Amino acid sequence: MAKIAYTLHVNGEDHEVYAEPNLTLLEVVRDELRLTGAKEGCGTGDCGACTMHLDGENVTSCLVLGVEAQGRDVLTIEGLAQDGKLHPLQQAFIDHGALQCGFCIPGMILSGVALLERNPHPTREEIRQGIAGNLCRCTGYTKIVDAIEAVATGVAH
Amino acid sequence: MRRFDYFRPSSLAEASTILREHGEGGLLLAGGTDVLVQVKEAGRPVRYVVSLADIEGLSGITEHASGLQIGARTRMVEVGSHPSIQARYSALSDGASLVGSVQTRHLATIGGNVCNAAPSADTSPGLAVLEATAHASGPSGERTIPIIELWTGPGRTSLEAGEVVTHFTLPAPGTRAGSHYQRHTPRKVMDIAAVGTAVYLELDASGTCTTARIALGAVAPTVIRAPRAEAALVGGPVTEETAAAAAAVAATEATPISDQRASAAFRTYLIEVMTRQSILRAAERASA
Numbered sequence: 001m002a003k004i005a006y007t008l009h010v011n012g013e014d015h016e017v018y019a020e021p022n023l024t025l026l027e028v029v030r031d032e033l034r035l036t037g038a039k040e041g042c043g044t045g046d047c048g049a050c051t052m053h054l055d056g057e058n059v060t061s062c063l064v065l066g067v068e069a070q071g072r073d074v075l076t077i078e079g080l081a082q083d084g085k086l087h088p089l090q091q092a093f094i095d096h097g098a099l100q101c102g103f104c105i106p107g108m109i110l111s112g113v114a115l116l117e118r119n120p121h122p123t124r125e126e127i128r129q130g131i132a133g134n135l136c137r138c139t140g141y142t143k144i145v146d147a148i149e150a151v152a153t154g155v156a157h
Numbered sequence: 158m159r160r161f162d163y164f165r166p167s168s169l170a171e172a173s174t175i176l177r178e179h180g181e182g183g184l185l186l187a188g189g190t191d192v193l194v195q196v197k198e199a200g201r202p203v204r205y206v207v208s209l210a211d212i213e214g215l216s217g218i219t220e221h222a223s224g225l226q227i228g229a230r231t232r233m234v235e236v237g238s239h240p241s242i243q244a245r246y247s248a249l250s251d252g253a254s255l256v257g258s259v260q261t262r263h264l265a266t267i268g269g270n271v272c273n274a275a276p277s278a279d280t281s282p283g284l285a286v287l288e289a290t291a292h293a294s295g296p297s298g299e300r301t302i303p304i305i306e307l308w309t310g311p312g313r314t315s316l317e318a319g320e321v322v323t324h325f326t327l328p329a330p331g332t333r334a335g336s337h338y339q340r341h342t343p344r345k346v347m348d349i350a351a352v353g354t355a356v357y358l359e360l361d362a363s364g365t366c367t368t369a370r371i372a373l374g375a376v377a378p379t380v381i382r383a384p385r386a387e388a389a390l391v392g393g394p395v396t397e398e399t400a401a402a403a404a405a406v407a408a409t410e411a412t413p414i415s416d417q418r419a420s421a422a423f424r425t426y427l428i429e430v431m432t433r434q435s436i437l438r439a440a441e442r443a444s445a
Contacts, residue, residue, distance in 0.1 A: 002162070004163060020160060021161065021162070021163030021206070022158045022159065022160050022161055022163075023158075024158070024193075043197060043198075044194045044197065044198055045190055045194065045257070045258075045260065045261060046347060048258065048260060051260060054263070057234075057263040058259060058260050058263060059260050059263045059264050060190075060258075060260045060261070060264070063189050063190050063193050063194065063264060064189065064264065065163070065186070065189065065193075065206075065208075067163060067165075067208075068186070068189070068208060068210055111259065111260070114259070115259070129259075129346070130259060132258050132259070132345075132346040132347060133257065133258020133259055133260045133261065133346075133347060134258075
């Protein structure tokens with residue numbers, strides 16, 4: 001159970017990690033790198049609160065070993081805004097009031113961004129499919145779908 | 158998560174050596190969406206993990222005149238969205254596109270889904286009707302295993318200690334062939350099949366069924382074929398009536414259990430309804 005040294009590339013920066021191999025990417029990013037935007041909800045890949053991008057694709061970081069993410073591009077919610085400017089989807093969530101307690105929102109936004117990168121003009125059904133792996137217990141999803149749809153259709157609220 | 162040692166071999170030979178030298182308690186890691194949950198939640202005993210991440214040649218899809226080759230580390234997203242698989246091996250893309258969530262499909266691999274040996278695995282019935290062959294590499298060399306013989310029970314396979322599934326081969330479908338997989342789940346997504354049905358059909362120019370293969374998921378200890386239902390379809394046209402008759406036979410070939418997803422009686426009912434639908438969809442695709 002020896003610790004392992006490896007480099008994680010997170011939000012455009014290299015981080016040297018020295019950790020036990022059984023730590024998940026989520027645990028390493030939260031506890032070692034102190035980036036706490038991604039949350040642990042279920043820990044079994046069902047709720048999506050831990051969603052990050054790995055090489056541009058959204059994944060559940062609770063089911064990825066930290067050491068398995070070495071050499072890959074990791075994006076967390078902290079890396080989404082550029083030059084102090086929110087990503088259009090982050091702004092749309094604010095404009096549409098698409099959040100209540102906020103626990104699911106980092107993962108929800110990263111799944112939304114990944115969806116829009118794959119499919120810039122999704123239907124509402126495709127949006128619902130795209131965020132099917134992200135549970136929200138507050139909003140009922142309607143405003144979240146509205147926010148993603150607003151970015152997809154280019155209609156600023 | 159319980160603690161373990163971590164190995165990251167760069168070749169199959171190296172992986173095989175690690176497994177042989179360290180013995181019991183080894184776990185092969187591909188996408189991790191099943192095995193890490195088992196380690197975290199189900200107390201699956203593990204002393205060491207052997208990552209397949211650095212072994213070249215384990216992922217990718219190549220199409221030949223004789224059929225398809227799919228690397229074991231090929232992810233669900235690639236299997237589900239591959240144009241040739243969607244066009245000619247549809248039962249497999251149908252299943253791969255249903256696994257988990259988008260996030261799951263970005264991690265989970267076809268080899269992992271198969272070797273986890275869940276009777277409810279969404280790619281397994283499709284692989285069974287497409288008559289896939291698993292290719293394994295291990296201490297005693299390489300061998301091939303017909304996919305249906307790979308599964309021996311829930312979570313159990315006929316793989317020997319130290320064997321790694323490297324890829325699958327699927328024979329090319331006939332000219333007028335079509336296949337279909339569907340599942341029933343209490344929820345639309347993020348759920349596990351209560352019943353899965355896969356059908357592969359070949360028709361001749363007059364529409365007579367010349368080959369029929371039917372596989373059922375989540376209604377027996379492993380994915381099973383339904384040979385008597387298959388025999389009932391061959392030699393005649395595929396109509397609402399012949400599909401219903403074959404589906405009724407299929408319902409007698411399973412041994413479902415009752416659990417939180419469905420009762421045995423409901424599963425038997427579902428097999429009949431869903432097999433009939435899958436036969437008709439496969440026939441539509443064969444005629445398209």
